[in-house]
Amino acid sequence: MSLVQEPAMTAPSTSPETTSRAAALMKRRSRIRFYEIIVWVAAIAAYFLLPTKMLILTEIAILALFAVSLDLVLGFAGIVSLGHTAFFGLGAYVAGLLALHYVAEPVTGLIVAGVISGVLGLLTSFLILRGSDLTRLMTTLGIGLMMAEVANQMAWLTGGADGLSGFSPTAILGLFEFDLFGQTGYLYCLAVLFVGTMIMRAIAFSPFGLSLKAIKGNPMRAGMIAVPARKRIVIAYTIAAVFAGMAGALLAQTTSFVSPDVLAFHRSADVLLVLVIGGTGYLYGGIFGAVFFTLIKDWLSVITPQYWMFYIGLLLVILVLIGRDRLARWVEYLPERFSKKEGGQ
Amino acid sequence: MLTILFDGIAYGMLLFILACGLTVTLGLMNFINLAHGAFAMAGGYITVIMMNRYGISFYWCLPAAFLVAAVIGLVLERTLYQWLYQAPHLDQVLFSIGIVFMAVAGTDYFMGGQQQLINLPPELSGRMEVMGVGVGRYRLFTIVLCALLAIALQLILSKTRFGSRLRAAVDDRRVAMGLGINVPVVFALTFAFGSGLAGLGGAMGAEILGLDPNFPLKFMIYFLIVVSVGGTSTVSGPFLAALLLGIADVAGKYYVPAIGPFVIYGLMIVMLIVRPNGLFARGGR
Numbered sequence: 084m085s086l087v088q089e090p091a092m093t094a095p096s097t098s099p100e101t102t103s104r105a106a107a108l109m110k111r112r113s114r115i116r117f118y119e120i121i122v123w124v125a126a127i128a129a130y131f132l133l134p135t136k137m138l139i140l141t142e143i144a145i146l147a148l149f150a151v152s153l154d155l156v157l158g159f160a161g162i163v164s165l166g167h168t169a170f171f172g173l174g175a176y177v178a179g180l181l182a183l184h185y186v187a188e189p190v191t192g193l194i195v196a197g198v199i200s201g202v203l204g205l206l207t208s209f210l211i212l213r214g215s216d217l218t219r220l221m222t223t224l225g226i227g228l229m230m231a232e233v234a235n236q237m238a239w240l241t242g243g244a245d246g247l248s249g250f251s252p253t254a255i256l257g258l259f260e261f262d263l264f265g266q267t268g269y270l271y272c273l274a275v276l277f278v279g280t281m282i283m284r285a286i287a288f289s290p291f292g293l294s295l296k297a298i299k300g301n302p303m304r305a306g307m308i309a310v311p312a313r314k315r316i317v318i319a320y321t322i323a324a325v326f327a328g329m330a331g332a333l334l335a336q337t338t339s340f341v342s343p344d345v346l347a348f349h350r351s352a353d354v355l356l357v358l359v360i361g362g363t364g365y366l367y368g369g370i371f372g373a374v375f376f377t378l379i380k381d382w383l384s385v386i387t388p389q390y391w392m393f394y395i396g397l398l399l400v401i402l403v404l405i406g407r408d409r410l411a412r413w414v415e416y417l418p419e420r421f422s423k424k425e426g427g428q
Numbered sequence: 429m430l431t432i433l434f435d436g437i438a439y440g441m442l443l444f445i446l447a448c449g450l451t452v453t454l455g456l457m458n459f460i461n462l463a464h465g466a467f468a469m470a471g472g473y474i475t476v477i478m479m480n481r482y483g484i485s486f487y488w489c490l491p492a493a494f495l496v497a498a499v500i501g502l503v504l505e506r507t508l509y510q511w512l513y514q515a516p517h518l519d520q521v522l523f524s525i526g527i528v529f530m531a532v533a534g535t536d537y538f539m540g541g542q543q544q545l546i547n548l549p550p551e552l553s554g555r556m557e558v559m560g561v562g563v564g565r566y567r568l569f570t571i572v573l574c575a576l577l578a579i580a581l582q583l584i585l586s587k588t589r590f591g592s593r594l595r596a597a598v599d600d601r602r603v604a605m606g607l608g609i610n611v612p613v614v615f616a617l618t619f620a621f622g623s624g625l626a627g628l629g630g631a632m633g634a635e636i637l638g639l640d641p642n643f644p645l646k647f648m649i650y651f652l653i654v655v656s657v658g659g660t661s662t663v664s665g666p667f668l669a670a671l672l673l674g675i676a677d678v679a680g681k682y683y684v685p686a687i688g689p690f691v692i693y694g695l696m697i698v699m700l701i702v703r704p705n706g707l708f709a710r711g712g713r
Contacts, residue, residue, distance in 0.1 A: 163518050213700055216517045217460060221652040222700060228649055229693045236686070348645055352525045359522060390537055396529025403523040404511065 113288035122370060126273055130266070137265035143377045144272035145333045148279050150357040150369030152326035157355075158363030159287055160319045161299030162211060165220050165351050166227025167327055169207075170200040172346035173230060174328030176241055179341040183250040189336045190256055193275065193329055200328020201321050208320035212313050224348075231346035246342035247335075261337075268337040275333060276370075279326050284366055286322060295319055296364075349392070356399055431563070432682050433675060438567035440674025441574035442636060444667050446629035446647070447654040448581065449501075449622020451666045454655055455598045457513045457615055460520045463527035464626055464651055465644030469535065471497040471627025472639040476544045486549050490631055497627020502620035509619070510612065528644045535641040544639045570632055577625070582663045594618060653692065657699050 129140055153167050174196035181192045210222045234241045241247055254260045261267050286292055297305040298312045305312050335341045344350075353376070361372025379398070383391040450464045471493035478484040478492060504527075512520055552566045585591040596604040597611045605611050630639070637647070650673065658669030673692060680691025 157518070163521055165521070210697060210700055217454065217652070218656045218700065220460065220462075220521065221649070221656045221696065224649050224652065225693050225696050229690065232689045232693075236689070349529075352529070355518075355522060355525075359518075390533045392529045393533030393537070396526040396531075396533065399522050399526025399529065400508070403515070403519045403526070404508070 109288075109290065109293075112293075113284075119367065122367060123277065126276075130269060130273075134264070134266070137269045139377060139381060141265055141269045141272050141337050143373050144269065144276045145330050145337070146354070146357060146377060147370040147373035148272075148276045148333065149327055149330040150354050150361070150373050151276075151280055151283055151366050152323045152330065152369075153354050154358055154363055154366050154369050155283055155287060155319055155323040155326075157358060158365070158368070159292055159295040159299065160316050161295075162219060162223075162316070162320070163216060164211075164223040165348075165355075166223035166225070166230075167323075167354055168346055168348075168350040169223075169227045169230040170204055170324040170327035171331040171334075171350065171354075172234065173203055174200045174331030175335040175341045175345045176234060176247065176331075177328070178332035178335040179247040179250060180240070182252050182336065183247065187250065187253040188255075188257065189252045189271065192252065192336060193332045196332035196335075197325045197329040200331070201325035204321040204324020204327075205317065208317040208324075211320065212316060224351075227346065227348065227351055231343065231348075234343050234346055241341075241343075244343055246340060246344075248340045251339050252336045265337065272333050272337060275329060279329060280366060280370070283322070283326065286319075287366055291315070291318075352399075353395070356395065356402075359399075359402060432679055434563055434571075435567060436675030436678035437671060438564075438570045438574075438674070439636060439678050440671035441571050441578075442629055442633045443650055443654055443674050444670035445574050445577060446626050446633065447651045447670060448663065448666055449619070449625050450651050451655050451658065452594070452598075452618045452622050459509070459513055460517055460524065461509075462521060462524040462648055462652075463531065463644065464623075465647045466528055466531035467497045467501055467623040468626040468630030468633070468647070469531060469639070469641075469643040470500055470630065471624075472630035472634045472643065473535065473539060473544070474627070475631040475634055476539075476546055476639065479546050486546070486552070490628060493631035494624040494628040497630070498620040498624030500627075501623025502616060505616050505619040510616075528648070531644055532641050539641070541641055544634065546634050548635060566635055570636065573632070577628075578663065578667055585663055590614070590617075650692075653696050657696075657703075 126144075129136070133140065149167075149171055152170075153164065156162050156164055156167070177196040177199045178189075178192040181195055182189075186192065207222075207226050210226070211219050213222075235243055238244075252261060255267070255271055259267050259271070287295075294305065294310045294315055297308070297310055298315060302312050331345060334345065357372035357376045358368055359372070360375050361368030361370065380391065380395070383394050387394070446468050447464070449467075450461060453459050453461045453464070474493045474496045475486075475489040478489045479486060484492075508523075512523055515523075548566055552569055555564050585595065593604070593609045593614050596607070597609060597614050601611055630643070633639075637643075653673055654666050654670045657673070658666030673695070676695050677688075677692050681688035684691070
């Protein structure tokens with residue numbers, strides 16, 4: 084904890100020595116680790132090695148972006164959200180409607196969906212500033228349910244329970260056509276995931292991200308060392324909403340279909356589970372968790388198509404009882420060794 | 429108009445019975461139990477099984493629902509919940525969502541996904557006129573029973589030795605333990621009692637709220653609103669919050685059906701802005 088708060092405390096002082104120490108700390112924290120390279124190389128290798136698995140790979144990439152965006156809220160700002168799917172669903176609907184009525188070009192849709200979700204995030208972030216964890220749970224859950232209800236009631240716009248279909252996105256940037264096997268779709272999602280993760284990484288490992296962790300650790304002390312907690316939370320929540328919206332847009336564009344399921348509660352729970360499997364607070368947990376979760380879910384839905392929810396629940400209970408910290412620790416061991424080796428070279 | 433008010437009160441009373449166990453869980457152990465609705469659902473399904481399969485009278489089903497839910501609550505509390513009292517809120521949330529998922533899928537497996545119906549005894553069904561107001565008999569029964577329960581709860585909490593132990597433990601757990609109060613036992617009993625009440629509420633609510641495997645998910649937000657608006661330190665706080673929520677929900681669905689579902693969310697947001705710490709929050713908590 085002391086390590087985390089140090090730079091925020093020393094930053095205002097102009098002594099060159101402390102500044103350089105803080106700068107060195109920041110540099111060490113934000114250094115690109117070896118496992119990160121492995122993740123991206125593996126993602127690209129999967130494109131060549133598993134040409135028949137494009138759809139599930141795409142699903143993983145989308146879920147990963149969604150989970151990484153939640154990590155910014157949960158792992159860094161420490162806000163337990165039960166309604167993160169509100170932004171995911173909004174993004175999906177915006178992208179779908181845009182493709183249906185106005186522009187079928189995916190990148191435009193992606194950006195518009197991100198912006199609109201961000202606006203919703205900004206508006207609702209003021210509600211989560213108030214009260215305790217319990218009130219936050221209630222508020223985020225309420226926002227998620229409210230969005231689901233809106234989508235259901237505005238059937239003239241969203242297609243209600245039938246969902247939104249009958250649109251097909253055109254070539255990405257006018258260059259790359261979507262193909263039948265979803266190869267373009269996977270590369271597109273992967274590219275967005277990469278850019279999104281890099282942007283969030285830059286945010287999370289900046290002094291801004293450190294101050295978020297300070298707020299998570301102790302809001303009152305964070306306030307004492309002049310971290311404007313409310314403002315920071317609003318900003319982090321809005322950014323997370325933008326990327327969650329983009330993940331939703333990706334889903335709408337790659338499947339050419341938006342169902343009310345994108346706003347369902349179990350999605351919010353799923354993405355929490357994804358993060359918990361992968362570990363919170365270092366962004367890549369979202370990606371590791373997404374891989375693991377999607378594979379498990381795929382496997383379960385083959386065994387018990389109707390009751391996979393039971394096993395997801397069981398997994399959650401076991402995970403918590405074992406202790407998710409203990410479970411996520413292997414991830415810490417692995418990259419640390421790899422990154423040390425890299426540092427020694 | 430008065431009929432709607434009446435229905436709203438019945439609905440609110442039910443919500444109170446359903447949620448009041450949760451206020452204790454939260455207030456006493458600071459444990460966020462999203463699975464509270466699962467106990468209510470257990471009570472509801474016990475009633476359905478007993479009535480529809482074995483033809484047992486509705487009046488016997490209510491105490492049975494209470495007992496079964498209480499036993500389930502006690503067992504789960506001793507085996508699983510008690511390990512997580514000191515855990516961060518995220519763990520508690522994940523754990524209880526897991527329980528909910530298991531309950532939902534398990535119920536679906538054993539009982540099927542359809543809406544369950546129960547046949548009320550003839551003297552409870554139908555409506556009657558009381559001073560020119562149409563009153564559903566069952567709703568009147570619900571209100572009377574819930575009101576009696578609420579009064580009994582208030583008396584237990586304020587007059588008995590167990591009640592004062594409980595209040596002491598809620599106020600300051602460490603000092604209460606220092607005074608020789610066995611807080612874990614107090615809590616286990618209260619948890620079982622709260623689960624039992626939820627089961628009773630589920631049994632009574634099968635007629636009014638409906639009963640299907642998604643019950644715990646559907647009413648999760650209602651419980652959260654009741655608890656966070658009403659606060660966790662009194663019986664009257666959640667009681668008034670539940671009444672308010674019930675009346676607002678019924679009236680909203682009746683008068684403005686198009687935006688009816690949004691009434692409670694609007695209410696929730698207004699409440700958050702006006703009184704972020706609950707309607708009847710005490711200072712410093």
